[in-house]
Amino acid sequence: xxxxxxxxxxxxxxxxxxxxxxxxxxxxxxxxxxxxxxxxxxxxxxxxxxxxxxxxxxxxxxxxxxxxxxxxxxxxxxxxxxxxxxxxxxxxxxxxxxxxxxxxxxxxxxxxxxxxxxxxxxxxxxxxxxxxxxxxxxxxxxxxxxxxxxxxxxxxxxxxxxxxxxxxxxxxxxxxxxxxxxxxxxxxxxxxxxxxxxxxxxxxxxxxxxxxxxxxxxxxxxxxxxxxxxxxxxxxxxxxxxxxxxxxxxxxxxxxxxxxxxxxxxxxxxxxxx
Amino acid sequence: xxxxxxxxxxxxxxxxxxxxxxxxxxxxxxxxxxxxxxxxxxxxxxxxxxxxxxxxxxxxxxxxxxxxxxxxxxxxxxxxxxxxxxxxxxxxxxxxxxxxxxxxxxxxxxxxxxxxxxxxxxxxxxxxxxxxxxxxxxxxxxxxxxxxxxxxxxxxxxxxxxxxxxxxxxxxxxxxxxxxxxxxxxxxxxxxxxxxxxxxxxxxxxxxxxxxxxxxxxxxxxxxxxxxxxxxxxxxxxxxxxxxxxxxxxxxxxxxxxxxxxxxx
Numbered sequence: 069x070x071x072x073x074x075x076x077x078x079x080x081x082x083x084x085x086x087x088x089x090x091x092x093x094x095x096x097x098x099x100x101x102x103x104x105x106x107x108x109x110x111x112x113x114x115x116x117x118x119x120x121x122x123x124x125x126x127x128x129x130x131x132x133x134x135x136x137x138x139x140x141x142x143x144x145x146x147x148x149x150x151x152x153x154x155x156x157x158x159x160x161x162x163x164x165x166x167x168x169x170x171x172x173x174x175x176x177x178x179x180x181x182x183x184x185x186x187x188x189x190x191x192x193x194x195x196x197x198x199x200x201x202x203x204x205x206x207x208x209x210x211x212x213x214x215x216x217x218x219x220x221x222x223x224x225x226x227x228x229x230x231x232x233x234x235x236x237x238x239x240x241x242x243x244x245x246x247x248x249x250x251x252x253x254x255x256x257x258x259x260x261x262x263x264x265x266x267x268x269x270x271x272x273x274x275x276x277x278x279x280x281x282x283x284x285x286x287x288x289x290x291x292x293x294x295x296x297x298x299x300x301x302x303x304x305x306x307x308x309x310x311x312x313x314x315x316x317x318x319x320x321x322x323x324x325x326x327x328x329x330x331x332x333x334x335x336x337x338x339x340x341x342x
Numbered sequence: 343x344x345x346x347x348x349x350x351x352x353x354x355x356x357x358x359x360x361x362x363x364x365x366x367x368x369x370x371x372x373x374x375x376x377x378x379x380x381x382x383x384x385x386x387x388x389x390x391x392x393x394x395x396x397x398x399x400x401x402x403x404x405x406x407x408x409x410x411x412x413x414x415x416x417x418x419x420x421x422x423x424x425x426x427x428x429x430x431x432x433x434x435x436x437x438x439x440x441x442x443x444x445x446x447x448x449x450x451x452x453x454x455x456x457x458x459x460x461x462x463x464x465x466x467x468x469x470x471x472x473x474x475x476x477x478x479x480x481x482x483x484x485x486x487x488x489x490x491x492x493x494x495x496x497x498x499x500x501x502x503x504x505x506x507x508x509x510x511x512x513x514x515x516x517x518x519x520x521x522x523x524x525x526x527x528x529x530x531x532x533x534x535x536x537x538x539x540x541x542x543x544x545x546x547x548x549x550x551x552x553x554x555x556x557x558x559x560x561x562x563x564x565x566x567x568x569x570x571x572x573x574x575x576x577x578x579x580x581x582x583x584x585x586x587x588x589x590x591x592x593x594x595x596x597x598x599x600x601x602x603x604x605x606x607x
Contacts, residue, residue, distance in 0.1 A: 071458030078455035081448075082441065089443035089485065152439035159403050160456040161428035333407045333421075336357055336371075336397070 075162045079170025083178070098182055101132050102189040108253060109194050118196065118292040122285050125190050127252040130279055133183040133210065134217050134272055135243060140175030141168075141221025142239040146228035149235075155338055164326050168225075172218045198283070200290070202297030205282040209275060209303065212310045216271035219317025220246075226328040230337065246270050251277070271313045278306035345417065346378035347509055347541035348385075348402065353411035355397055355565075371397040372408065373565035381416075381508075382539040384531070386552040388589060389562030395545035396436070398562075399513045402543065403433050415509060429457075432502030436514040438494035442487040446472070446497045449486060453501050464504050471500040474533070476526045492523030499527060503534070510534075512544045516551060524551070531555055549585040559585075563593040 087094055105128035112121025148154040157167065190196075224242050228235030249256075249263060250272035256264055267273045281287065281298045289296030300307070332338050355372040372394045379385040387395050400406035401413060404424040413420040418427045440449050447465065454464030469479060475496040486494055495515060502510060512531075516524040528551060534540050546552055552559050553573045560570040569576055569592040573585050580588035 074455045074458050074460075078452055081455060081461075082444075082452045085444050085448045085452075086441060151441050152437060153441060155400075155403070155405050155435070156433075156439055156453070157456070159405055159428055159431075159433065160453075161425050161458070162456055163425075330407075333405060336355075336400075336406055338400075338405050 072166055075166045076170045076173065078162075079167070080174050080177075083174035087178075098185050101136075101182055102186050105129065105132060105186045105190055106193040109190055113194055119285060119290070121194050121196060122283060122295075123280060124253055125194060125196060126280050126283050126285060127276060129183060129187055129190065130210070130276055131247065131252045131272070132186045133179050134213065134275065135247070136179040136182050137175050137214065137217050138221045138224065138243060138246075139239070140178055141172055141218060142224035142243070143228070143236065144171045144175070145225045146236040146239070149228055149232050158329070158338060164329065165322060168222055168322060168325065172221070175221070176214065176218075197293060198295065199293070200295035200297055201284055202282040202299065205297065205300040205303065206279050208300060209278045209282065209307060209310065212307060212314060213271050213275040215314030216310055216317050219314060219319075219321040220271070222321025222325050223317070225321075226325055229325070229328050229332050232337070232339075246272055249273070271310055271317075274306040274309045274313075278303035278310075345381075347381040347383070347416055348377075348379040348543060349412070349414045350378070350398075350402075351376045351412040353398070353401065353408050353413060355394075355401065355406065355408045370565045372401070375411075375562075375565070375567045377560055377567060377570060379541055379543055381541055382535065383558070384535055384542040384544060384556045386556030386559040387543065387545045387562055388547070388549070388552055388559055389545075389593070390547070393562040394565040395562055396513055397565075399433065399435075399511050399543070399545060402511055403431060404428055430507055431509045431511055432505050432507035433511045434495070434498050434502045434513065434515045436517050438486075438491070438498040440486045440494065440497065440501075443485055445483045445485055446489075446500075447482045449497065450501055450504055454504055457505050459505070467506070468500045468504045471503050471530075472496060475499065475530050476522075492519045495519055496523070496527065499530070506538075508541060510540050510542045512542060514545055514547065516546070516548065524548075528555060549589065553585055561589055561593050568593050 108128050109121060109124045112118070112124045145154065148157055224239045227238035249259065249266040250270045251267060252272065256267045256273065259267065281303055282300070284290040284295030284297040287296045287298060353372050353375045354370070357369045357371055359367050359369070361367045375394070375398065377385070387398065389395050397406060401408050401420070402415065404420060404427055407421050415427050416430055418430070420427055441452075444452070450468045451461045451465060454461055469482065472482070473479065477493060477496050481489065481493065486497065489497070499515065516527050519527065531542065532555065535542065544552070544556060556573070558570065558572055559576060560567050561576070562568070569579065571579065576588045576592065577583070577585060580591035582588040582591050
């Protein structure tokens with residue numbers, strides 16, 4: 069147990085010191101996340117429609133959180149390839165579960181910090197009130213969807229294991245596709261008919277749908293002064309689907325990663341690049 | 343001979359690559375290689391680039407799975423017991439693979455934690471190793487990217503040794519180092535062998551280094567182990583005057599200019 073704790077701590081230790089050394093870039097990424105979110109939210113402000121503003125704010129905020137989480141996990145292998153340390157991590161006597169758990173934990177902390185920065189920024193830009201929103205419910209939904217997104221991140225992390233050059237590109241294509249089909253900034257109904265079924269398999273769709281209700285978007289009692297967030301029981305369907313996705317995607321992500329690692333060792337794909 | 347520390351039997355590894363639309367090209371990186379290394383012995387593998395040295399080290403490091411053959415290390419079989427093998431090996435590769443933005447201290451503590459060791463103990467041990475390698479303690483907090491290649495390679499050796507493994511896999515550890523750094527590393531490895539009885543598998547292009555450090559030497563060419571013995575035996579078998587000549591006579595190959603330049607630093 070003590071060994072496992074130390075091994076998990078190794079990934080947090082590494083992540084903390086890398087963040088410290090790359091602090092300039094960390095500030096740039098957070099600034100960019102804040103500015104792009106504010107730019108989107110201001111469309112609602114310009115339209116003078118607080119419901120539209122709230123829809124965009126919830127979309128921007130959740131997308132920041134979920135995409136950061138996904139990206140950090142998915143890209144962790146690509147970063148190691150670029151640094152040249154992947155072989156050393158893979159030859160350490162650390163189980164893949166502990167390895168990926170450590171990476172995911174660090175990504176989670178990173179995503180929460182970025183999301184808090186974006187939230188504070190959006191409140192300053194939009195002057196929205198969150199009074200009446202079911203914030204506890206939002207936290208529960210986000211916590212449950214975190215598992216599904218970690219699972220997706222693990223699945224996407226196989227791409228850089230499979231191909232040093234194309235892997236990182238594939239993780240971004242996958243991320244972009246999620247953004248397109250999940251109804252982050254618009255209702256799913258505006259997507260072409262053939263694309264709409266894809267939204268049903270994205271966990272972000274359910275996260276956004278549930279959180280918007282919990283914030284009070286589209287709820288008749290909501291006013292600009294006081295929102296009317298629904299109780300958690302009203303989003304039980306979304307919560308169930310998200311929990312199911314988490315239960316399936318997390319172990320599946322780990323399983324598929326281990327399979328691809330075994331293949332990479334047979335094919336000699338773990339060599340350093342970059 | 344007691345049970346060997348490293349036992350490689352009939353090891354084969356082929357890389358298959360698609361060349362064009364339908365044609366598949368096969369390259370035998372390791373072709374029926376067998377050898378043993380006794381506990382506490384330093385065994386050298388000499389061969390030009392592409393001879394299969396690094397592939398062999400990768401198999402022993404659990405990073406590459408062979409197509410056939412058997413590998414046991416201190417009685418543990420690969421790939422079945424890879425977790426146990428990982429606990430008894432340390433590896434130094436030709437390129438010092440680190441988080442370049444992190445300091446030597448941070449890189450070494452990260453490695454120690456990854457192996458489940460206490461950070462403080464590992465730090466103390468690493469400082470001792472680096473001192474013996476002729477490195478100042480003040481460099482311990484310097485980011486790796488600000489260090490010379492020689493210094494980075496010394497940190498790489500410290501990383502492998504901080505885990506105190508009974509088997510050390512050294513893949514061209516002195517290639518590209520200046521003569522002083524190369525001597526520092528070689529002297530350290532000699533002391534390590536005497537003091538700890540560490541088993542060392544060393545791949546190198548440097549004939550003088552192999553002669554100095556290795557009790558026995560194997561010549562690799564095109565994935566095959568073409569000759570094996572002490573430096574003296576190999577020279578005598580090849581009717582040569584130097585190990586360099588013996589290598590050419592027995593393998594029919596010469597080290598390229600590039601490899602010799604790398605050896606000369």
